[in-house]
Amino acid sequence: MAQELKDLTKRAVNYSQWYNDLVVKADLAEQSAVRGCMVIKPYGYAIWEKIQRQLDDMFKATGVQNAYFPLLIPKSFLSKEAEHVEGFAKECAVVTHHRLMNDPNGKGVVVDPDARLEEELIIRPTSETIIWNTYRNWINSYRDLPLLVNQWANVMRWEMRTRLFLRTAEFLWQEGHTAHATSEEAEAKAREMLDVYAEFAEKFMALPVVKGVKTANERFAGAVETYTIEAMMQDGKALQSGTSHFLGQNFAKAFDVKFINKDNQLDYVWATSWGVSTRLMGALIMTHSDDNGLVLPPKLAPIQVVIVPVYRNLDQLREVDAVVEPIVNRLRGMGISVKYDNADNKRPGFKFADYELKGVPVRLVLGARDIANGTIEVMRRDTLEKSEAQLAGIEEHVAALLDEIQQNIYDKAYGFREKMTFKVDTWEEFKDRVEKGGFVLAHWDGTTETEEKIKDETKATIRCIPLDGEPEEGKCIYTGRPSHRRVIFARNY
Amino acid sequence: MAQELKDLTKRAVNYSQWYNDLVVKADLAEQSAVRGCMVIKPYGYAIWEKIQRQLDDMFKATGVQNAYFPLLIPKSFLSKEAEHVEGFAKECAVVTHHRLMNDPNGKGVVVDPDARLEEELIIRPTSETIIWNTYRNWINSYRDLPLLVNQWANVMRWEMRTRLFLRTAEFLWQEGHTAHATSEEAEAKAREMLDVYAEFAEKFMALPVVKGVKTANERFAGAVETYTIEAMMQDGKALQSGTSHFLGQNFAKAFDVKFINKDNQLDYVWATSWGVSTRLMGALIMTHSDDNGLVLPPKLAPIQVVIVPVYRNLDQLREVDAVVEPIVNRLRGMGISVKYDNADNKRPGFKFADYELKGVPVRLVLGARDIANGTIEVMRRDTLEKSEAQLAGIEEHVAALLDEIQQNIYDKAYGFREKMTFKVDTWEEFKDRVEKGGFVLAHWDGTTETEEKIKDETKATIRCIPLDGEPEEGKCIYTGRPSHRRVIFARNY
Numbered sequence: 010m011a012q013e014l015k016d017l018t019k020r021a022v023n024y025s026q027w028y029n030d031l032v033v034k035a036d037l038a039e040q041s042a043v044r045g046c047m048v049i050k051p052y053g054y055a056i057w058e059k060i061q062r063q064l065d066d067m068f069k070a071t072g073v074q075n076a077y078f079p080l081l082i083p084k085s086f087l088s089k090e091a092e093h094v095e096g097f098a099k100e101c102a103v104v105t106h107h108r109l110m111n112d113p114n115g116k117g118v119v120v121d122p123d124a125r126l127e128e129e130l131i132i133r134p135t136s137e138t139i140i141w142n143t144y145r146n147w148i149n150s151y152r153d154l155p156l157l158v159n160q161w162a163n164v165m166r167w168e169m170r171t172r173l174f175l176r177t178a179e180f181l182w183q184e185g186h187t188a189h190a191t192s193e194e195a196e197a198k199a200r201e202m203l204d205v206y207a208e209f210a211e212k213f214m215a216l217p218v219v220k221g222v223k224t225a226n227e228r229f230a231g232a233v234e235t236y237t238i239e240a241m242m243q244d245g246k247a248l249q250s251g252t253s254h255f256l257g258q259n260f261a262k263a264f265d266v267k268f269i270n271k272d273n274q275l276d277y278v279w280a281t282s283w284g285v286s287t288r289l290m291g292a293l294i295m296t297h298s299d300d301n302g303l304v305l306p307p308k309l310a311p312i313q314v315v316i317v318p319v320y321r322n323l324d325q326l327r328e329v330d331a332v333v334e335p336i337v338n339r340l341r342g343m344g345i346s347v348k349y350d351n352a353d354n355k356r357p358g359f360k361f362a363d364y365e366l367k368g369v370p371v372r373l374v375l376g377a378r379d380i381a382n383g384t385i386e387v388m389r390r391d392t393l394e395k396s397e398a399q400l401a402g403i404e405e406h407v408a409a410l411l412d413e414i415q416q417n418i419y420d421k422a423y424g425f426r427e428k429m430t431f432k433v434d435t436w437e438e439f440k441d442r443v444e445k446g447g448f449v450l451a452h453w454d455g456t457t458e459t460e461e462k463i464k465d466e467t468k469a470t471i472r473c474i475p476l477d478g479e480p481e482e483g484k485c486i487y488t489g490r491p492s493h494r495r496v497i498f499a500r501n502y
Numbered sequence: 503m504a505q506e507l508k509d510l511t512k513r514a515v516n517y518s519q520w521y522n523d524l525v526v527k528a529d530l531a532e533q534s535a536v537r538g539c540m541v542i543k544p545y546g547y548a549i550w551e552k553i554q555r556q557l558d559d560m561f562k563a564t565g566v567q568n569a570y571f572p573l574l575i576p577k578s579f580l581s582k583e584a585e586h587v588e589g590f591a592k593e594c595a596v597v598t599h600h601r602l603m604n605d606p607n608g609k610g611v612v613v614d615p616d617a618r619l620e621e622e623l624i625i626r627p628t629s630e631t632i633i634w635n636t637y638r639n640w641i642n643s644y645r646d647l648p649l650l651v652n653q654w655a656n657v658m659r660w661e662m663r664t665r666l667f668l669r670t671a672e673f674l675w676q677e678g679h680t681a682h683a684t685s686e687e688a689e690a691k692a693r694e695m696l697d698v699y700a701e702f703a704e705k706f707m708a709l710p711v712v713k714g715v716k717t718a719n720e721r722f723a724g725a726v727e728t729y730t731i732e733a734m735m736q737d738g739k740a741l742q743s744g745t746s747h748f749l750g751q752n753f754a755k756a757f758d759v760k761f762i763n764k765d766n767q768l769d770y771v772w773a774t775s776w777g778v779s780t781r782l783m784g785a786l787i788m789t790h791s792d793d794n795g796l797v798l799p800p801k802l803a804p805i806q807v808v809i810v811p812v813y814r815n816l817d818q819l820r821e822v823d824a825v826v827e828p829i830v831n832r833l834r835g836m837g838i839s840v841k842y843d844n845a846d847n848k849r850p851g852f853k854f855a856d857y858e859l860k861g862v863p864v865r866l867v868l869g870a871r872d873i874a875n876g877t878i879e880v881m882r883r884d885t886l887e888k889s890e891a892q893l894a895g896i897e898e899h900v901a902a903l904l905d906e907i908q909q910n911i912y913d914k915a916y917g918f919r920e921k922m923t924f925k926v927d928t929w930e931e932f933k934d935r936v937e938k939g940g941f942v943l944a945h946w947d948g949t950t951e952t953e954e955k956i957k958d959e960t961k962a963t964i965r966c967i968p969l970d971g972e973p974e975e976g977k978c979i980y981t982g983r984p985s986h987r988r989v990i991f992a993r994n995y
Contacts, residue, residue, distance in 0.1 A: 120596055
């Protein structure tokens with residue numbers, strides 16, 4: 010067994026430490042020399058590239074085009090939208106100078122005091138302000154609308170407590186920014202992109218999500234309405250996995266973006282913005298993985314199938330090589346990514362543990378005896394079950410197994426969430442349930458005051474008001490005041 | 503004729519203004535509110551995405567994997583490699599604070615003086631320092647080598663005079679950083695990546711390039727050897743289009759990156775780095791375009807074929823629609839990107855001018871009379887020639903024409919470069935030739951002193967010592983001292 014695997018903390022011992030260990034040991038990411046900023050290692054980045062590629066295709070299918078806007082935002086832009094500045098202007102990286110000089114005392118380089126910027130620049134925490142400042146020149150008439158633009162970019166928020174992927178100072182994301190002629194159209198676009206996120210999460214990440222709307226208190230700074238997809242991690246905590254905002258005319262008003270509508274009247278433009286980030290990597294890792302390491306959904310696994318030879322001498326290895334080569338070619342021809350690891354400097358047991366740690370969905374093991382029998386050993390990562398399959402037709406067997414694994418890990422995560430979702434009607438039960446983890450469906454009186462008191466007393470926040478929730482008369486779990494539907498409470502990442 | 507096109511400055515009138523006009527009018531990019539930083543608009547970004555995708559595939563075919571390193575670099579890192587700091591520590595964006603606060607005087611937000619960073623952070627101008635600081639923990643033994651990593655990222659250099667794509671404060675690029683056990687292997691990798699760049703430039707951008715090595719004076723700060731591909735623009739000036747550096751052990755020594763070699767000895771690691779940027783967009787635009795607008799190589803054109811209907815009434819339009827639909831489907835089936843522009847709110851003449859401005863390689867025009875005749879009008883953007891083709895089999899005709907255009911614009915650019923490349927042996931002729939533009943092949947005595955004097959007197963720099971140059975005895979054009987080969991002098995972007 011590989012050393013890395015032995016050192017992996019068990020989930021039951023310390024779930025949080027298990028996650029931190031796993032991210033590092035599976036070669037996904039690590040802390041950098043810059044506080045709160047991570048290095049995404051090649052294996053982790055390969056997963057992110059698969060996420061990116063798939064989302065990008067899905068965005069483009071809805072008519073969205075990519076563009077690129079500046080990294081730096083003039084400080085004054087942040088103040089233009091009143092709520093936005095409260096949410097984003099506080100903890101951010103501020104560029105004040107544009108030159109270094111040799112230290113007059115000979116100690117390396119120092120900031121050149123003569124190179125102070127007239128106006129400080131902020132590294133974008135999100136780009137609504139600079140983008141709407143740009144849109145002012147792009148939009149004149151309803152004929153210029155809708156404008157459907159996305160950018161893939163790095164952003165920075167000066168977080169005090171960081172965790173790899175889940176909360177880092179710098180992170181990678183996409184941010185879509187659309188402009189529309191009517192409120193209805195903008196609101197529909199915000200909902201459409203939420204649906205894209207949910208579809209991506211469920212079909213590709215095998216991550217069941219609840220679609221909902223945020224309370225006023227949890228809304229994006231500057232939004233009229235924030236939609237969210239919320240997922241449940243294995244410790245019962247919620248993870249907000251993507252948000253889509255209907256921004257009304259707030260940014261159009263702040264940046265004076267008007268258009269001539271079909272009735273020949275000047276009006277402010279309606280907006281949405283929506284984003285997912287490298288935080289999705291955290292959701293992916295925490296939802297499916299186990300004490301042996303990562304479990305990756307086949308649709309996002311950089312290596313879907315690994316083939317390991319077992320042999321006593323190099324003659325046997327050459328025999329296995331010859332049998333494996335056409336299998337590799339046929340699998341690749343079917344669009345399946347496969348690695349044949351016949352490196353002679355590591356024992357099979359080491360390889361097994363390593364690919365388990367890295368979450369490769371299917372492992373095939375082949376030796377001289379298997380060849381004689383016309384069979385091959387198949388191990389599926391999700392259940393760790395081993396079975397013997399016929400060598401003939403192994404490619405179709407593997408393809409079907411990958412689909413089965415994709416479905417199985419979704420079903421497992423869905424079953425866990427269902428088991429861990431509770432309707433609660435008394436305050437005592439509420440506190441107890443929140444403490445034990447899971448989604449708590451409870452009545453709430455609709456006020457921010459109550460929401461904050463509940464948070465103070467239990468650390469549970471309202472994750473969302475589910476979009477598919479049934480209206481139901483009831484009494485607020487905290488104040489007893491009337492309520493018309495249940496909302497989801499949970500502790501969260 | 504569209505208004506935009508009428509306003510496009512002619513190349514003969516003012517080449518520089520023609521370029522600036524074209525970038526903006528063809529919707530490629532524009533200046534942003536932040537000095538020197540550009541907005542890359544959707545049409546321009548679509549071309550960049552094609553460049554990225556193709557290069558990324560070519561890198562991966564050589565075994566390179568992508569990763570991501572922090573945007574910010576501790577100031578002290580820059581000082582660790584002596585030459586590097588001279589080249590990169592001067593004009594750069596410096597982050598000094600991590601928080602804003604409400605202005606006590608109520609005027610927006612101001613920098614919080616209490617949130618000063620202990621050590622200033624620099625927005626990466628290039629990432630050798632932070633990457634080699636990271637590699638120290640990734641490399642222990644020759645078994646960890648080679649390490650072949652690339653990142654796609656934004657970088658920032660505080661340029662005083664900027665031009666869209668050619669020289670901007672923030673730009674997008676890729677930077678490859680590889681680590682090797684031997685000097686020979688690293689040097690070979692630097693050359694291999696130069697070949698990848700040259701192949702990409704010639705096959706995809708239709709851009710003929712000269713491969714060469716830089717003089718000591720023009721070398722990357724911290725490199726032992728810098729390889730370059732140099733292209734010639736239509737005004738006869740050179741544009742450095744990509745560089746690949748053999749870094750020796752300089753960064754390994756600066757960041758203490760050692761490994762145990764096969765002889766069980768500790769040694770410093772050998773390095774390369776190599777990059778191309780959004781500057782390639784500038785090369786692409788300037789090499790092929792004309793007074794009517796962009797000319798794009800088919801292999802990088804977001805829209806390869808546009809089909810425009812001509813009609814007198816909506817019945818005719820429906821008739822054309824019906825004939826075009828299967829053509830569009832067949833073209834897409836062949837992997838050709840096609841747009842059918844049957845929007846009824848713009849005249850065909852406007853559409854023609856607009857797609858010419860945007861450089862769409864092939865335009866098809868179809869009307870009722872064409873349908874009756876079984877023909878279709880074909881216009882190729884590179885020569886602006888119109889011809890009549892048979893409707894039956896038009897897809898194969900278009901596919902062949904796209905290949906022909908790709909080859910033709912390469913040949914045209916190659917012919918121009920050959921015509922504008924001169925062997926020069928006297929100082930008078932040298933000065934005259936440099937003034938008129940082009941590549942000047944001349945002898946040089948090999949000293950930085952002479953190189954700088956020539957630059958001071960003529961504004962010509964040594965673009966490179968061509969890799970395929972024949973040894974030839976001669977006398978330095980400036981000092982008359984002995985020389986063993988000709989180098990390329992030119993004015994440059």
